[in-house]
Amino acid sequence: MADEGSPQKQGRPSLTPSMRSSSFLQEHQQYRPPNKPENHYGIDTVVEDIQATQISAPRQISPFNGIPSPDNPPRIVESGVSHELSHPNCTPAPGTSSERLVATLFYKSTPRVSNDVHSPQKVPSPQAGQSPKLAGADSDISANLGPSSSLDTFPLEPPTSGPDPLDHIYGSYISPMCITSFLHLMSSFPLPPGSNDLTSAHRCLKLGAAPDHHPQVVELTLSPLPSPDYLSLDDLRKHELIYSFEREWNVDVALRADTLWRRYPRLVVFDMDSTLITQEVIDLLAATIKDPPDLAARVADITHRAMLGELEFEGAFRARVELLTGLSADIFTRLRAVLDVTNGVRPLLRALKRLGVKTAVLSGGFLPLTSWLAGSLGLDYAYANEVVIDEATGRLTGEVKGTIVGAVRKRELLIEIAAKEGIALEQVVAVGDGANDLLMMEAAGLGVAWNAKPLVQMEAGARLNGESISDLLYLLGFTDEEVHTLTA
Numbered sequence: 001m002a003d004e005g006s007p008q009k010q011g012r013p014s015l016t017p018s019m020r021s022s023s024f025l026q027e028h029q030q031y032r033p034p035n036k037p038e039n040h041y042g043i044d045t046v047v048e049d050i051q052a053t054q055i056s057a058p059r060q061i062s063p064f065n066g067i068p069s070p071d072n073p074p075r076i077v078e079s080g081v082s083h084e085l086s087h088p089n090c091t092p093a094p095g096t097s098s099e100r101l102v103a104t105l106f107y108k109s110t111p112r113v114s115n116d117v118h119s120p121q122k123v124p125s126p127q128a129g130q131s132p133k134l135a136g137a138d139s140d141i142s143a144n145l146g147p148s149s150s151l152d153t154f155p156l157e158p159p160t161s162g163p164d165p166l167d168h169i170y171g172s173y174i175s176p177m178c179i180t181s182f183l184h185l186m187s188s189f190p191l192p193p194g195s196n197d198l199t200s201a202h203r204c205l206k207l208g209a210a211p212d213h214h215p216q217v218v219e220l221t222l223s224p225l226p227s228p229d230y231l232s233l234d235d236l237r238k239h240e241l242i243y244s245f246e247r248e249w250n251v252d253v254a255l256r257a258d259t260l261w262r263r264y265p266r267l268v269v270f271d272m273d274s275t276l277i278t279q280e281v282i283d284l285l286a287a288t289i290k291d292p293p294d295l296a297a298r299v300a301d302i303t304h305r306a307m308l309g310e311l312e313f314e315g316a317f318r319a320r321v322e323l324l325t326g327l328s329a330d331i332f333t334r335l336r337a338v339l340d341v342t343n344g345v346r347p348l349l350r351a352l353k354r355l356g357v358k359t360a361v362l363s364g365g366f367l368p369l370t371s372w373l374a375g376s377l378g379l380d381y382a383y384a385n386e387v388v389i390d391e392a393t394g395r396l397t398g399e400v401k402g403t404i405v406g407a408v409r410k411r412e413l414l415i416e417i418a419a420k421e422g423i424a425l426e427q428v429v430a431v432g433d434g435a436n437d438l439l440m441m442e443a444a445g446l447g448v449a450w451n452a453k454p455l456v457q458m459e460a461g462a463r464l465n466g467e468s469i470s471d472l473l474y475l476l477g478f479t480d481e482e483v484h485t486l487t488a
Contacts, residue, residue, distance in 0.1 A: 100223045100258035173214035189226035206480045254462035261426040271432035272363035278340045281365040309435030313406040325398030329389045332368035344468030351486035362410045411439040
């Protein structure tokens with residue numbers, strides 16, 4: 001018999017059912033297939049006390065076959081985050097078609113600091129022998145605010161002050177408030193019958209410089225398009241609300257239907273003067289003639305009025321070439337060194353070539369320079385005007401040989417090149433700046449006005465007013481990362 005004061009023996013430690021659980025795999029697995037009961041447990045549970053183990057009911061998982069449905073879109077709610085797997089870029093259900101609008105917003109590199117527009121001052125009539133002055137020379141209205149350089153044809157009501165600029169308040173870039181404002185604007189247009197909601201998604205294509213890397217180009221996809229019975233896409237591009245938005249936020253808005261051909265161009269056609277190069281060649285030619293001393297100004301004035309659409313191009317071109325009578329033909333060789341290729345042209349053409357896109361230049365200028373430039377830049381086609389040269393003297397006679405490459409001829413050449421290459425017109429892009437480029441822009445799937453005259457900006461399918469013509473790649477939907485890859 002044990003003494004009262006002696007310590008009692010401790011029992012042998014044992015693993016009771018309350019201290020056990022099912023197997024390691026059951027505790028640590030992250031996925032349990034639904035509707036399949038767990039029919040196997042750890043060996044200790046099976047031997048000692050299977051009745052003590054609680055079997056949890058399987059979680060109810062809503063079936064989802066991976067195809068979002070507008071009627072019942074799959075939704076994930078976890079830790080306060082709600083995410084719907086539907087998206088305006090998703091493929092539509094069988095038997096239906098998607099109608100999406102792509103809006104590309106380009107922030108202009110120069111912020112708008114003032115929106116004040118005063119009444120135009122009367123430009124004095126030119127004296128005999130003098131060239132007329134352009135609007136803006138003696139006026140506080142910029143020449144590009146109206147499709148005219150003559151006060152006689154200026155709009156009866158001069159442009160009024162625009163809306164207050166908002167980019168200096170919310171940031172000199174495409175801010176979230178800018179995107180929100182654009183979506184609010186688009187929601188004001190009626191939707192097609194049967195559509196109740198406007199869905200949207202956006203992605204940044206280009207970031208600004210360090211250190212902030214703010215968005216400079218943003219692409220928005222909206223579905224569906226505004227009701228075509230109320231507003232066509234061409235009319236939407238010219239709508240006063242779009243224009244007002246651009247003025248408020250200092251952006252350019254390019255609107256396109258989201259078709260397959262939008263992302264896969266096969267031919268890009270360029271104007272030459274003020275597009276591939278920053279100058280007008282005929283003005284460079286005129287500047288070399290010192291007698292009479294005002295010849296360069298007279299030629300420049302005709303050029304400007306023709307680009308604005310005030311003068312018929314072919315007649316204006318013949319008149320300017322006539323003024324060049326007697327100029328030595330070797331001037332075309334000498335001018336090669338002074339041609340200023342537009343910023344971004346070389347990387348743009350390098351990218352298009354890597355994509356397998358054909359390129360062409362259709363110029364209302366002179367074939368000797370156009371052909372040389374096309375060879376230098378690696379373009380596939382080059383068309384321009386041929387001037388008559390006196391073989392005895394080697395000087396220009398002031399005449400033009402053959403059909404003048406004006407607005408009609410440019411359109412014809414675009415169609416001919418596309419047919420020769422077997423390319424649909426929907427996959428052609430035309431880029432220009434003057435009124436004589438409008439017909440070829442209209443024939444192409446996309447017409448782009450590059451730092452263009454007001455009339456051209458109003459009529460073109462899209463407009464770019466930046467510092468680099470390579471911005472065209474963002475209009476095609478490429479991101480900055482992809483652009484760097486293509487232009488490397």
